[in-house]
Amino acid sequence: MNTPKNDLFLRALRGETVSRPPVWMMRQAGRYLPEFIALREQYDFFTRCQTPELASEITVQPIRRYGMDAAILFSDILVVPQAMDIEVEMKPGVGPWLPNPVRTAADVARVGVPDVEDRLGYVMEAIRMTLDKLDGAVPLIGFAGAPWTIFCYTVQGQGSKNFDQAKALCFTDPEAAHALLQKITDTTIAYLKAKVAAGVHAVQLFDSWGGMLSPGDYREFSWQYLQQIVDALKDLAPVIAFAKGCWFALEEMAGSGAAALGVDWTVSPQEARRLSGGKITLQGNFDPSRLLSPPQTIRAMVHEMIRGFGKDRYIANLGHGILPNIPLEHAGAFIKAVQEYEG
């Protein structure tokens, strides 16, 4: 794998001293960009994911506009259950919609672990096209959902405030729940290995819903599967583990072999350092809604955030995905505030 010209992001992942922290934004290839909306008006959600020319174009859009220090492949965490023959639709105004949720041990038994090159080959093709378009400028991140988060959608069948159906399966039939989590994990490991083989420089795991579990249940139903993925990937590429709402697990996650941990904005930078033991690279944690503040406020808050984390072993980012209603100038102010940071 060639080192990109801008290797700040990879150096931060290795814990090297840097002149300033690297910066990117979760969902940076997203609905706040007019060039993204223009494509969205022509192609539906999964067409954009499954057409390498479109996915690669969407991936590089924010880099062209703002010059972040890393690109992240445009895709969706739910392409994994799709590849497992679990039907997934994206309903406008509703979000993910799975017409046949997996609810029972019998349902779980019918779920298979697919050949990822066969079912997700379009993602690998999108990676190769994106690398061509980036032409070595910045590194490319590949991602996957945490098995627990995929499980939540697969069992619940849609987004939810508390994913009560998903939790009900765990607490009434833990054996079936673990069988499904293992199948998702096996698929995800094969999927991420293929992404690394196709050329991504790092992978990020998104556990959006881990924070709905108690620490003990998180260990049992989420973390042990994330650990399997980290174990399988860490010698192939740096792994960033982001578990929203899981401040309570930062200590355990810091010892997992992951290169970096993502943190959300409910943890102060100082507390995140303390909870994670002070040695691992951290990524985050600007409140996405705070990008509604005036640009000069954003700038001051970003600099305070960097001082809080320290400029080394740190990747500046939001604490979750950028919101669709953020003005372009505000997103730019966030990126620029990091790029102009001087100790």
Place this chain on the structure above:
Amino acid sequence: MNTPKNDLFLRALRGETVSRPPVWMMRQAGRYLPEFIALREQYDFFTRCQTPELASEITVQPIRRYGMDAAILFSDILVVPQAMDIEVEMKPGVGPWLPNPVRTAADVARVGVPDVEDRLGYVMEAIRMTLDKLDGAVPLIGFAGAPWTIFCYTVQGQGSKNFDQAKALCFTDPEAAHALLQKITDTTIAYLKAKVAAGVHAVQLFDSWGGMLSPGDYREFSWQYLQQIVDALKDLAPVIAFAKGCWFALEEMAGSGAAALGVDWTVSPQEARRLSGGKITLQGNFDPSRLLSPPQTIRAMVHEMIRGFGKDRYIANLGHGILPNIPLEHAGAFIKAVQEYEG
């Protein structure tokens, strides 16, 4: 005020040594009870809240069935904005619906602080009728929403995953946001003082949405208003402050003058003790979804929870409201496991 025959709950709030912890469940007067559903089929939501005979009957239903150590007056946090002339509907399947959300400084200027005896007198009447029905058996808790949580609904107009509109008002027009928060706070203080005068033995503040804010924004937009309420009430009745998802604020809240702090299940009992300094009474924190586990599992987990918190300065409870789909026997197993606890 007379001391109830069962004063375990009040003794735990005072930090006295008890033979076993007291127990009640958030939303214990709720949809898992067939006797509640029978009334719900006859009367709509706000009729139940506003009719003292119905509200008092619903309040004592769970006490009759399970003998918890405290009753909590059946009502809703949104009766406060209603009293402020902000229209609130309860849409079946949707939840709270405010047809005219407060979105601008001009909207905020039109909001008034009402005479609570005039607008919420029905609540005081429900308290008096409930005390009659309880006949001194157990204490009665009154509650209110935290100003921040009321603000979230008032600005957003409905439930939301991230209350982006409410946060947008804070971050684009903080002056208007603070003006509205202060009006809600003033109303809430008058409301809770009237409740105490009507005879409730303790009050609980619910901050359901504080956990969507960063620690700094929580202090600015939520905590300072909760502190005003605690200051105004603490010499009249013990105050329990429950801020879901706000583990990061437990230290500050422990020094507020509140008699107890509620905690949710994402904080282990040991970590909750550590974060809150080890001296204040804590309340919680069983995952409501865990009541789907078999009764023998519930029993073992409850005993582990009590050992984790310690039996003193502790009130056993869920970490949020009981879910509608919990079997009666499982709710009973939770209550009984606490009542039979022996060091």
